[in-house]
Amino acid sequence: MRPQDVVTTPAPPAPAPAPGPVSVEQAEAALVEHYTRLVRIAYLVLPPSLGRNRRVLTAHALVQRSLPRGRTTPTGATDAAIPPSRRALGDADPGYAYVRGRVLRQALDAGLPLKRVACPKRAQLPPLLPHVWGLRVFPRSGGADELALDQRLSALSGPARAAYVLRGLEELPDADVRHALTSAGVTDPHAALAEADGMDTAGDAALLDSPEFDPCSLQARPTDLMRRRQHVKAALVAAAALAVCGALLGLPGDGWGPDGAAAPPYARNPAAESALDPDRLTRVSPTAWQHSSRTDFSVWPARGSLTDDNALLRRALAVWARPGSTVQVSATPGTPPGPPMGPPQLLYAGEVDQAHVVLLHDGLRVVRYAEPKDGTGGVALDFARTDGADAASAGALVAGRTDGNVRYLTAPWVRKTSVLDLLDPASEPQTLSRGEDGLTDPLASPAQARDCKAWDVLELRDETADRLLTDLGELTPARLTSGPPSAPRDVTGKAERAFWARTACLLPGVRTHGVRSVNSWQYAKQPLPDSNGTANWLCTRAETWRGTGSRVMAQFQAPGTQAGAPAAIAARAEDSSACGVRDPKVLAGVLWKSRAGRWYVLAAGSGQFTSLATSGGVDGSAQGTLLAVPARAGARAELNGRLADGSRVGALH
Incomplete structure (x- = not known):
């Protein structure tokens, strides 16, 4: 386990002479000197819907494509890139201002929808370079504050995200932000600033320097190895079939x-x-x-x-x-x-x-x-x-999606259909009508929503139980369960509903992976230091129809947070047996700050662990399944635990 880091992004460029035409050498020098800052700006402005791996690669590609094409840029273009106030004071490097303007324009273009009748802009297409084969790269995970900020940024439009980043990360006054947005092609910069005002706080702006948003300090994980092997085999078979079919095209019939x-x-x-x-x-x-x-x-x-x-x-x-x-x-x-x-x-x-x-x-x-x-x-x-389906997983199929809604075709043994907002644990199911043929009325699809203000799930009542199904963008909805891996059960109790209320907004991470069911269970409760209440540790595992490619997340749910606020992700794993029937144990930790302002490394393991220990940047140990060790902000530590048989097990990763 590596707790989240606190990294300081380099300050804006030092003062430079008043701008004239920018040469390639000036722009290149600014790009090299401030590369990490420019890539962070691109990463934050790019639409979150691209996913973290593609956002990282696209951010690097945009910055690397931001040099001028000729030997110099026209004077007017340079002046437009530097706000009037800074041009008068001479406190902006013209090379940096020019490159930053190019990065902003491309990042905003990348968020525009594709049109059928117009050729796509280069920024709207996946980058050819850089390209990583066989790996997924993404920034280090931050804490609950960073996750909440990322969720709020995803709800903003592209120009509003750009305004927020220029104001919070670049520390530009509003007049300069408007000028920079206008130069980047934004038609209404005043509206962008007004939209950014809804979330612009000093605490949030400071989080923009977090490692969560640093696409130059990355973690790497393999892609789906089984799927990749299947694709190679399928490509070989397809090539052979194409050769055979090509010879048959001329046959009569x-x-x-x-x-x-x-x-x-x-x-x-x-x-x-x-x-x-x-x-x-x-x-x-x-x-x-x-x-x-x-x-x-x-x-x-x-x-x-x-x-x-x-x-x-x-x-x-x-x-x-x-x-x-x-x-x-x-x-x-x-x-x-x-x-x-x-x-x-x-x-x-x-x-x-x-x-x-x-x-x-x-x-x-x-x-x-x-x-x-x-x-x-x-x-x-x-x-x-759908091989291996049973009554629980064969309860419904997606019949159609229109205007952000989804219709289900239900199984013949379903007696009643209802709609439930997963983010509101106190809400009551609302009856969902369906026709004689089993086709339901439309309900809002969380798979097509751009935010996470509600998460409507389908509740089916059959002869034995009430079951919850959610749309994850595929033909088969995923079943939601709670309880230990050895005995998962349908989500019915208030405590389970409360846990799922803070888990629902994490489900987009398992969309379009062929998910059959998602189980989320509380494996530990931890009293927090400095009398900060009790936190819950949950493990969420998404099982697939094919048996491989599962997604596992360890959650840290701190007390005193709004019911529907997403929990902090302490650790992730892909294609892992952890937290499942074959390997039910799980161990994870976070770097946490108490209300008193003190930092701690917190960790929790499932019941199989007898002791926990940290080493590296933070040294400490504890008997049992819980650990809390004082630490410094930005500290890193390695987390391990021992089982009853004396074997040593690392944290989920």
């Missing part, structure tokens, strides 16, 4: 009829044709689930108003087999996107908002085909792995 957005068929194949025949689709009886030995997607009946529309079903099957170049295809990690091996099972065919939707199941995967009602343009095809 009329294809399989009107197939909508599907690509042309390569060659006739009787087995493949039978799998794509709408008349051979498997249709389960509406009462099959009541007496079946299995309770999963295989016993879902065929529902919807278009189950007899053979033209629609033919298009869906043909696009599944060979999607054309205009089809938007998505698949959860570890899900093969190939055609069915035989006639699949029909789950649903009907109208969902403004689209015709078909849901199919082949035993391994659920496939969603969607086309607009007015034609076959804009067809989407989604794959999700």
Whole structure:
């Protein structure tokens, strides 16, 4: 465990003569001298939706692309980069001001939405260089204050983030901030400053110097190794298939009829044709689930108003087999996107908002085909792995997303559907209506929200329990549970709801990873030094459908914080067995400051630990599962624990 650091960013550039034309040498000197500061500015202004790994690489790319193209810049361009007040006083390096202006403009461009009719700007595309192969890089994790600031910054627009950074990190007065924003292409700098005023406090501005926002002091973790190996194998297989199919393109044949957005068929194949025949689709009886030995997607009946529309079903099957170049295809990690091996099972065919939707199941995967009602343009095809499903994980599927809302198709054994705000532990479930075919009314999708002001989850009541499911941007919603890994249970009690209220805003970190369920359990309670109350330690583990690629987070939930405020992440791990059935133990620590202003290294382990110890920058030890050692601000320490058998175990990482 390495507690969070406190790093001081270099001060703004020293005074320089009044600006004239900036030469390449001046700009390069300013870029090299203040590189870390410029990259921090770019990182803070870039949209958080890019993710930490891409924000780091993009920030470095923007700064490295900020030198002038010619030998010098025009005098007017240089003057525009330096605010009038500073130009008069002569206290700004013209080279630094020019490069900073270029960085700001590109960072703001990177946050603009892509348009269909216009070519994207270079900053809107992923950077070609720098590029890291096989690793994910990201700044060191900060504390609860940094996490809260990052959440508030993510809610601001790009110009407002830029205004906040220029004001807090560069210490520019408002007149100079407006001038810098105007030079960077912001049309309304006054509105940007007004938006930044809503959160501009001295304490928050000081946190901009935190290691949490330093893209030059990085941690590295491997990417999904299993997924990467599968991609290499898939690429080799695809190359071989492409070579074979290329030779078959010239063979004669009329294809399989009107197939909508599907690509042309390569060659006739009787087995493949039978799998794509709408008349051979498997249709389960509406009462099959009541007496079946299995309770999963295989016993879902065929529902919807278009189950007899053979033209629609033919298009869906043909696009599944060979999607054309205009089809938007998505698949959860570890899900093969190939055609069915035989006639699949029909789950649903009907109208969902403004689209015709078909849901199919082949035993391994659920496939969603969607086309607009007015034609076959804009067809989407989604794959999700669902092997090993049970009654709890086969309770619902995403039927459609529109305008920030999501509609679910529920299992035939679901008796009641409700909506629950996970951020409000005292709220009561609100009834969610659904049709006779099991399709629910729309509810707000947290997977499409830009902030975390609410987190609506779907509550299903079946014959045995009330279960919570949340949309994480995939075809299958993720089940939420509490309790130790050996006996996870559905979230029902007030204490569990309170823990989840502070965990919900951390769920975006596991979006689009093929998550089957997320379990969050309290493994320790710790009385805090200086009579600061009692903190809770939780371990949150996201399990995937494929079994690998799990995400683990150790949380530190300090007392006295608003119910829905996110907890501090003490440690993270990817593709780890920690905090799971096979390896339920977990150990994590944080650097914490009490209300009295004193710093401590706090740590907690699960019940398997008999003692804890820190070394390195902070030395201390304690018997049992809890540790609190006085420390200095910015201290670093290594955390270890001993188990009952005497073996030594490190902290989660």
